[in-house]
Amino acid sequence: MAGSQEDRPDLATEVFLTHRNLLFTVAYEMLGSAADAEDVLQETWLRWAAVDLDEVREQRAYLVRITTRQALTRLRTLGRRRESYVGTWLPEPLLTAPDVAEDVELADSVSMAMLLVLETLAPTERAVFVLREVFDLGYPEIAEAVGKSPVAVRQIAHRARAHVAARRPRGVASPAQTRGALAAFQHAVRTGDLQGLLDLLAPEVVLLGDGGGVKQAVPRPIVGADKVARVLATGLGRLAASTTLQPVQVNGHPALLLRLDGEIDTVLALRVEDGLITGLYAVRNPAKLSHLVRETTLSR
Structure with a gap:
């Protein structure tokens, strides 16, 4: 039996907070900016709070989709902003806990070097690469997030993977x-x-x-x-x-x-x-x- 209407804001908040760190990480890897990632999360929350939760089958996937779409919109705007940036643009650094370093793949994906490589991808390529290679999402799920067909997403993922492989740091130090x-x-x-x-x-x-x-x-x-x-x-x-x-x-x-x-x-x-x-x-x-x-x- 569905909960009462009064229960909905609390449930929506609980679900959002459960996945908040994941959503922030998705947005940050797409944008290279913690401030912009926080703005994306705020926009994601506003859209999530207006959703009828009874219509949502996979809450995590739904939230990732909202976050990805908001980050893509912002990424296209940031690209124009960075063209007029004074001097070299570098990602916004984050003070991270030791457990991030222990997850070698996560640490590699948020390193300054990798974020700079991701800057060389087109916005949709970056989103597909992050969702597939870092978060291991399936092609149908990514297709929903970026508004492409699964076949097109596979092609984009292949192209982005080759692009990153040619530019990423060669040897990973312990x-x-x-x-x-x-x-x-x-x-x-x-x-x-x-x-x-x-x-x-x-x-x-x-x-x-x-x-x-x-x-x-x-x-x-x-x-x-x-x-x-x-x-x-x-x-x-x-x-x-x-x-x-x-x-x-x-x-x-x-x-x-x-x-x-x-x-x-x-x-x-x-x-x-x-x-x-x-x-x-x-x-x-x-x-x-x-x-x-x-x-x-x-x-x-």
């Missing part, structure tokens, strides 16, 4: 390897040890900085161990006494949180492959640092 590289890196930049930095950096390492036009950052990618080491040794090796470097988990991977006079100034995420640092991502845009005051729960 958590212990990454922590070791981070500790050595932290010591080298603190002491301005140029040779120590060079020993840690891969020959073709890339440094990216995102200041959003508000904070100073490298205006374009810096490539090569020698150039990157010199920039880091100069910029980070002369930190003020009021600056602290704190090891944290960002997007499921070890990173450094740089505080100036107690305030978060920069997040520096690392990509480690075969024991060497191949990517450095420095996020300084203040608008992207607000989610670092607390851990964000991600789930699949």
Whole structure:
């Protein structure tokens, strides 16, 4: 027997909260922005609250469909916004709990490196890839979410998978390897040890900085161990006494949180492959640092 009409808001809220972390993760992986993912969740809730729950057979699938459609709409708008972004655009970093790092596939999918690869996909390709490869949804379910036929979704998934495979990081370092590289890196930049930095950096390492036009950052990618080491040794090796470097988990991977006079100034995420640092991502845009005051729960 169906519940009374008065029961519906509570039931709708309960179901939404049950799946909230999953929905946030879907939106974040599609958008690379926690702030935009939160907006998508708000829009999802408004639509979910207006649904007749008696007509919904699979609540999780229904919520994922709403979230995906809202994220796709926002993603197309963001694409136009990012064309006028000042300097390099990087994903919004998240402070994550240790359990995210323990889920290797989830940690890989939300890493700064992977989110940048996903940025090179068309919106529908990104949605299909995320729903299929990360959340293991079936093709009919994805087809409902993106408004395509299952046959078309299979083709899109194949194309997106090949695109990502050609661009994703090659070797996945173990958590212990990454922590070791981070500790050595932290010591080298603190002491301005140029040779120590060079020993840690891969020959073709890339440094990216995102200041959003508000904070100073490298205006374009810096490539090569020698150039990157010199920039880091100069910029980070002369930190003020009021600056602290704190090891944290960002997007499921070890990173450094740089505080100036107690305030978060920069997040520096690392990509480690075969024991060497191949990517450095420095996020300084203040608008992207607000989610670092607390851990964000991600789930699949």
